Amino acid sequence: MLHSEEIQIFFLSLRVAGIGIFICLPFALTAGWILSRKEFIGKSLFDTLLSLPLVLPPVVTGYALLFLFSNGSILNRWLGLGSINILFTWIAAALAAGIVSFPIMIRSIESAFSNVDKNLEFVSRGLGAGFWLTFFKITLPLSSKGIYAGIILAFGRAIGEFGATIVVAGNIPGKTQTLPLAIFTSLQIGDDQAAIRYILFSVLLAFIVLISHRKLTNN
């Protein structure tokens, strides 16, 4: 039987990954659109910067977030957070998960947008629909499958996020302890049975993610 603690970890993980993706989605849509539609000087640099979290050790990404959101940091002040500290909360864990899976989302969204026939967008504008109407009525519906596929894959990556999370959100049971952190802790304290249950959860989730991704990208 599942312990209430395990159920809590399960739902916290879903929430952290979900909110993380949700926060990053508008940025990923914007970046994906720019990469698929615009040519400009420094585009490859832009592309590289956005892909950085994919290859950087997640611990480094975590450290960068730690630095950015530390008390009195420029970003903290700019966001008007004042003394509110998001570090070591589930929100920090969500941010970490979102940012680490950001490059995966961008890749899928960029290719989904690239596959939309630009003539159709142009025809739509010629018919009197402005830029945003065209985006929401033509571009988005025609690329929705690819975007969903990207979101799902990024979600899978976000669920598994460990390195950046432990740096920026810690490993606080009931607060920031997500599935991978719980596995780590159980193994550390030698609770193999709990570890295996968490691992089975993870494998199940991974299966669901990959099967849905496959369904969306086929045909």
Next chain:
Amino acid sequence: MEIKDNYLEVSVKKKTDDFILHADVQFHSGISAIFGPSGSGKTTLFNCISGNLSPDEGSIKAFDRFLFSSDFGININPEKRRIGYVMQDSSLFPHLSVSENIYYGYKYLKESQKHIEPDKLINLFGIDHLMARDVKNLSGGEKQRVSLARTLSSSPDILLLDEPLVSVDSFSRNYILKTLRDVHKQFQIPIIYVTHSFSEILTFADYILFMKFGKTTRYGELRKLFWEVEGKEFFDNEELQTVLEVCVLENFIDKGITKSSVNGSVFSMPLVNKPKDSIVNIAIHARDVILANHPIEGISARNIFSATITDMKSLGRSVIVLSDINGVSIMSEITHESVDSLGLEIGDLVYLIIKTNSIYIQPDDDSNL
């Protein structure tokens, strides 16, 4: 409302990867055809007019409103230009039904801008029965009819057509051309039309614009400039034909013929079984029209008209002769040898001989499309 002359003034330069477009032209009311070899800048010109591309310099003015001007820093967004643009491939929105496609632009119009009701267009283009269909299951001709209806539903001020009939079979093509002429008459929309088809230019256009190497070279009345076309540039095995609208006079069911008339000339053609006074489209292939320089008696062909040669042009191995019967222009294609031995010249009186069975009747409803 009469379309103003010079409704569209274009004077632009645009450098693209392979050439420089240098367009300088003022379009007259009516239907203008653009003719030029591929790669001569026709599509680039359309893209500049419609706002898909921004010219490097110059100006585009439609109905006295600047759409683009490098001097004044004006570049109107495509959605505000009111230019209808139909491309070679119909570019229908694949995720929408036929009906949603047609109403797409109409939805975004202000009430005061709704000059053309989609219902009327659906009727004109004969696509009522397609409305609930998925656009993926349409034939080439159906797609273009839907695309034209969609574009016209947005009540554009000007209609640009970039070889819209390339992937359409010939019966559909004539039906669409006829509908476009009706649309042009009914809604007074000027049309600019890119095509490589000789017959299409002849039967459809009032004016012709020549383009070469990215430059607009000449623009003027088709009748005056028509023969400047270098035949082989686009005369690729196309069957030249004269398309006429005739009016049914009488059906002779026992004889299997119908008599019809256009401008007072009576044609004998295969039986159509349509009531008196109905309008029928017929096509006569240029190589089926025989010329004689004196009246001939005792011949099986039923259509013999006296006509005046208005123009002659050598096209490869043939000579195309345009003759006028009571204001109706008919094309015939004969050999150089015939021209020489008959001593034909422009202005000569000749007799045109056409067999009843050489007149093709084109379906003008959609039952065969």
